[in-house]
Each structure stands twice: as C-alpha cells, then as structure tokens.
Amino acid sequence: MSGETTASSGDGRVVALCGGVGGAKLALGLQTVLGERLHVVVNMADDFEHLGLHISPDLDTVLYTLSGLSDRQRGWGRADESWNFMAALAEVGGETWFSLGDRDLALHVERTRRLAAGESLTGIAADIAKRLGLTAQLWPVTDDPIRTIVVTPDEKLAFQRYFVAHRCEPAIRSIRFDGADKARLSAGVRAALQPEGLRMVVICPSNPYLSIDPILAVPGLRDAVRVAGVPVVAVSPLVGGQAVKGPTRKIMDELGVAADTEAIAAHYRGLIDGLVIDAGDAVGARAVDLPTCAVPTLMTDDASKVRLAQDVLAFGDALCGSTSVR
Numbered sequence: 137m138s139g140e141t142t143a144s145s146g147d148g149r150v151v152a153l154c155g156g157v158g159g160a161k162l163a164l165g166l167q168t169v170l171g172e173r174l175h176v177v178v179n180m181a182d183d184f185e186h187l188g189l190h191i192s193p194d195l196d197t198v199l200y201t202l203s204g205l206s207d208r209q210r211g212w213g214r215a216d217e218s219w220n221f222m223a224a225l226a227e228v229g230g231e232t233w234f235s236l237g238d239r240d241l242a243l244h245v246e247r248t249r250r251l252a253a254g255e256s257l258t259g260i261a262a263d264i265a266k267r268l269g270l271t272a273q274l275w276p277v278t279d280d281p282i283r284t285i286v287v288t289p290d291e292k293l294a295f296q297r298y299f300v301a302h303r304c305e306p307a308i309r310s311i312r313f314d315g316a317d318k319a320r321l322s323a324g325v326r327a328a329l330q331p332e333g334l335r336m337v338v339i340c341p342s343n344p345y346l347s348i349d350p351i352l353a354v355p356g357l358r359d360a361v362r363v364a365g366v367p368v369v370a371v372s373p374l375v376g377g378q379a380v381k382g383p384t385r386k387i388m389d390e391l392g393v394a395a396d397t398e399a400i401a402a403h404y405r406g407l408i409d410g411l412v413i414d415a416g417d418a419v420g421a422r423a424v425d426l427p428t429c430a431v432p433t434l435m436t437d438d439a440s441k442v443r444l445a446q447d448v449l450a451f452g453d454a455l456c457g458s459t460s461v462r
Contacts, residue, residue: 148335150449151175151328155347156194157211157381158373159340160201161435165445166338167202167272174272175328180257181284181313181350184296186234189244190251194347195261195276196243203268211381214239233301258322275324277351282315284350295346304383308390311345316353321360329360336452337361339370341433343384344403361407367455369448371412372400375434398423409455412448427455
C-alpha cells in the first residue's frame with residue numbers, strides 16, 4: 137500500500153479478484169455486506185469453445201453463486217438442473233465429457249449468440265448479472281481471449297481437458313496463459329481500480345496458480361493494483377495445508393512448492409499488504425514477513441461466508457496507514 141487510502145473505512149468500492157467455487161463463496165459474503173460497492177473481477181482464462189458454444193466456467197460460477205441459483209451440493213452449475221440435453225447428445229454420439237445442464241445451456245446459447253452479434257463479454261455479463269438480481273458489479277478481467285494451458289510430461293492440455301476430462305490426474309510441469317500478453321483490461325476493471333473512492337482490493341481464496349495468476353497476467357492489472365493506494369489483502373486457499381476443494385495442493389506439490397502459509401505469502405509478495413489465513417494455520421504464520429489475520433476461513437454456510445467477509449474487510453481497514461511491504 138502506498139500513500140493514503142481514498143475512501144474511509146466502511147465506505148468506498150471493494151474490488152475482489154476471483155476464480156470459481158472457492159472465490160465465489162467469499163464474493164457472496166462480500167456482496168451480502170457491501171452490495172453494489174463490491175466489484176468482482178473474474179478469471180476468463182478457463183473459457184473455451186465447446187459444441188459451438190462459448191463457455192465461461194468461472195464467470196458462470198460467480199453469476200450463479202451471487203444470484204442464489206448455484207447448485208451447492210455439486211459446487212458448480214445451477215440448482216434444480218435436468219440433463220435431457222446431455223442424454224440426447226450421447227444418443228447421437230456427441231461429446232459428453234463436459235456436462236451442460238438444460239438450464240445452464242440457456243446461458244451459453246445466449247452468450248454465444250450475443251458475442252456473434254458483436255457484443256462484448258463485459259456488456260453481456262453486466263446485463264445478465266442485472267437480470268439475475270446481482271447487487272455486486274461483475275467484470276470479466278478482459279474481453280480478449282486468454283487460455284490456460286497445462287503442460288504435463290506427455291502433452292500440453294487446454295485447461296478444461298486437464299480439469300474435467302482428465303480429472304486433474306496428469307502431473308503439472310508448468311502453466312501458461314496463451315494470449316495474456318496481448319490482452320487488454322476491460323474498461324470496467326480499469327474504472328473499478330481507479331484510486332478515487334476505492335477502499336481495498338481483496339484476492340479471494342481461489343487457486344493462486346489457475347485462477348488468480350491469469351487475472352494478474354493481463355497487462356496493466358498488477359500496476360493498477362499497486363498504484364491504487366489502498367490495502368491489498370489475499371485470503372489463503374489452504375486450511376491446515378490442504379485445499380478445501382480443487383487441485384491447489386496437488387499443483388503445489390508438483391511444482392515443488394510447500395503447501396503452507398509462507399508459500400502463499402511468497403506467491404503474492406510485492407503485491408499484497410496482508411494475508412488472511414485459517415485459524416488452524418496461525419503457527420505457520422510466524423515465518424511470514426507481512427501482517428496476517430488468523431480467523432476461521434472454512435465457508436460451510438452463508439453465515440460463515442459473511443463472517444469471513446467481515447473479517448477480511450476489518451483486516452484491510454486496519455492496514456490503512458500501515459507501512460507498505462510493497
């Protein structure tokens with residue numbers, strides 16, 4: 137953090153960088169507390185073309201979660217879903233490795249139609265978010281194509297092939313974000329990160345390597361965060377050295393990174409001013425060279441999501457005026 141904050145504690149915008157399921161849970165808690173003052177910047181590098189449709193997995197997870205439409209048992213897709221389309225697709229020999237529910241299918245069809253008509257991902261996302269009743273502002277990090285590629289010992293896999301078709305089984309040697317160097321920040325993201333009226337930036341407990349890094353890879357994003365002059369707080373995705381959901385721990389092991397608080401802090405070093413960790417990981421925080429806040433981070437219901445959101449906001453506000461580590 138450099139300089140003074142431009143919004144007093146309790147006021148102003150909060151920008152949250154967010155991936156899919158884990159990040160969306162905290163985003164829901166933040167939306168409950170902040171309403172329209174929350175701006176969620178979403179990873180778009182998981183997007184891909186499937187069955188002729190433009191699929192945006194992380195964006196849709198955030199949309200469904202913040203609108204109350206998500207399937208909480210599966211952790212993805214819409215609640216009260218049916219699967220007639222997938223059954224019919226299998227009958228005619230179509231690709232069924234990536235499941236599209238009947239209700240979910242409507243969103244992909246409409247997005248693809250509007251993109252073909254010349255609309256931007258940002259404009260489409262904003263309109264659908266409004267129609268689904270979100271109070272938070274939702275921003276794709278870019279309207280330009282970025283694609284996560286997972287490099288394994290045997291082949292290079294598009295992210296959804298690795299994540300869904302191969303169930304994260306191949307070992308990861310490296311990760312790259314094709315197209316990131318040419319991508320441009322969406323206008324909504326640039327506006328949300330303007331210093332005037334900005335309270336803080338929150339990095340949600342999404343996978344740092346697969347969900348947050350592709351956001352940070354878009355040229356201008358890191359610089360905009362650095363010069364915003366507000367606290368930047370990351371929330372660790374680890375609880376007791378394990379990921380609550382997804383392949384975070386597996387990836388850290390394969391990349392030779394210790395699955396602990398110190399490694400998460402090191403990953404974001406130079407960008408963040410403080411790290412929120414689970415209360416059970418407090419001992420490991422002693423080796424971290426920046427402020428930490430140890431609170432329960434496991435979000436099992438709406439109340440725990442709101443409590444964590446309140447803890448994160450209070451921690452960020454407490455960092456105001458502190459000496460920068462960046």
